[in-house]
Amino acid sequence: MRTISIFGVTGSIGCTAANILAGQSNKFTITVITGGNNVTELAKQAIRLSPRYVVIANETHLNELRNLLIGYNFEISGGRQALINAASIPVDISLQGIVGFPGVECSLTAAKFSKTLALANKESLVCAGPLLQNICTINNTKLVPVDSEHSAIFQCMLGESIETVEKIILTGSGGPFLNTSIEDLKSVTPKQAASHPRWSMGQRISIDSASMFNKAMEIIETKELFNVSVDKLEVVIQPQSIIHSMVGFNDGSIKAQLGPADMSGAIGYAINYPNRDPLTVERLNFLELRQLDFLPVDHLKFPAINLSIRAIMIGGMAGAVFNAAKEQALDLFLIGNIGFLDMARCVEFALNEYELNPIQHNFIFEDIMELDTHMRIRVIEMAKGL
Ligand code: NDP
Ligand code: MG
Numbered sequence: 131m132r133t134i135s136i137f138g139v140t141g142s143i144g145c146t147a148a149n150i151l152a153g154q155s156n157k158f159t160i161t162v163i164t165g166g167n168n169v170t171e172l173a174k175q176a177i178r179l180s181p182r183y184v185v186i187a188n189e190t191h192l193n194e195l196r197n198l199l200i201g202y203n204f205e206i207s208g209g210r211q212a213l214i215n216a217a218s219i220p221v222d223i224s225l226q227g228i229v230g231f232p233g234v235e236c237s238l239t240a241a242k243f244s245k246t247l248a249l250a251n252k253e254s255l256v257c258a259g260p261l262l263q264n265i266c267t268i269n270n271t272k273l274v275p276v277d278s279e280h281s282a283i284f285q286c287m288l289g290e291s292i293e294t295v296e297k298i299i300l301t302g303s304g305g306p307f308l309n310t311s312i313e314d315l316k317s318v319t320p321k322q323a324a325s326h327p328r329w330s331m332g333q334r335i336s337i338d339s340a341s342m343f344n345k346a347m348e349i350i351e352t353k354e355l356f357n358v359s360v361d362k363l364e365v366v367i368q369p370q371s372i373i374h375s376m377v378g379f380n381d382g383s384i385k386a387q388l389g390p391a392d393m394s395g396a397i398g399y400a401i402n403y404p405n406r407d408p409l410t411v412e413r414l415n416f417l418e419l420r421q422l423d424f425l426p427v428d429h430l431k432f433p434a435i436n437l438s439i440r441a442i443m444i445g446g447m448a449g450a451v452f453n454a455a456k457e458q459a460l461d462l463f464l465i466g467n468i469g470f471l472d473m474a475r476c477v478e479f480a481l482n483e484y485e486l487n488p489i490q491h492n493f494i495f496e497d498i499m500e501l502d503t504h505m506r507i508r509v510i511e512m513a514k515g516l
Contacts, residue, residue: 137240160181162181166232221243246272257454274400278396295379298358323470341470350449374389447501455509456473
């Protein structure tokens, strides 16, 4: 039996992981599960998965959680520190499915105490890639990506050396606005932006997919994960979302990883790594599929991609700046304060500011937190003038 903790069990990634684990209960013992606000779902998952510890990050829900779990023998706690304490409990695998910047510290902590960090929270690599890699190296922790593109690249890289890689080709579905004009993009609503044509995901990542900020984050994530230079990174739209990403090598050969648009594949792969265990996901039928399409990215409609490349070129903590501005801009878009296309303006503004005085070396997590807070404030101020 291997021990596993699931951070963000109440979310899209977490619930999918819980479904897989419920079907593999002979292989895993659940140590920790955590939620943010959704106390009902957290209690439901606790009863279903029988973990040792149940943590609700928002402490105001702690009493309600205790009430829902009366008669059960779980150790229940709440609050930010309880979450970090839970990430410090040694386990074989930590699955990190918390959304956004709050997941970063949790990943950095779990990386110290887990044999494998199955990482869905892309913000951890975008904001603190070098710190996370360093912790993994020091503690001999295996970092296995859960993001479908990075899982694909990881699988393509097995048995290969990064020196022989000519290109990493990240695929993207193009999102709900692939065929929407730039004029119409100005007035799209959060609800329209959150309805992804292929993947079923949490609200924030769905809107990030519509703006291609998700793909932009994934470019930085790839750079941090595989240590490749930016000129080797390419994005291609693959509207069917069947090819999850590809790696081209110096002999002209290209490896691709294919599968249905279902995160169960990447989650199952990461938690079972290095084994490949059976999963009850849909199987591809090429004769039904018949066709795979490829399109270029429209950088005028989707400036996020070039902004992420700029963040990589600036270096230092520019990834954290990029993420803070993107998260704050998304919050402003969600409450109707700015338009869909304004989100990219906010990120460009933040990168411009950081570039004036970049901090390149020797930063620690507290520096990243401080910069994150500062940039959010700056973006709110800037957005008032939009
Ligand atoms: P969801 O919004 O569906 O779930 C997010 C999870 O994080 C929930 O459990 C939520 O708790 C918890 N959470 C939110 N805020 C906090 C906080 N401040 N402290 C602690 N926990 C918190 O997101 P997804 O599952 O879609 O995404 C999770 C991560 O995985 C993201 O980083 C995303 O980019 C990445 N990812 C997701 C994919 C997907 O298919 N969904 C694909 C690839 C990557 P609660 O709901 O209880 O409030
Ligand atoms: Mg992805």
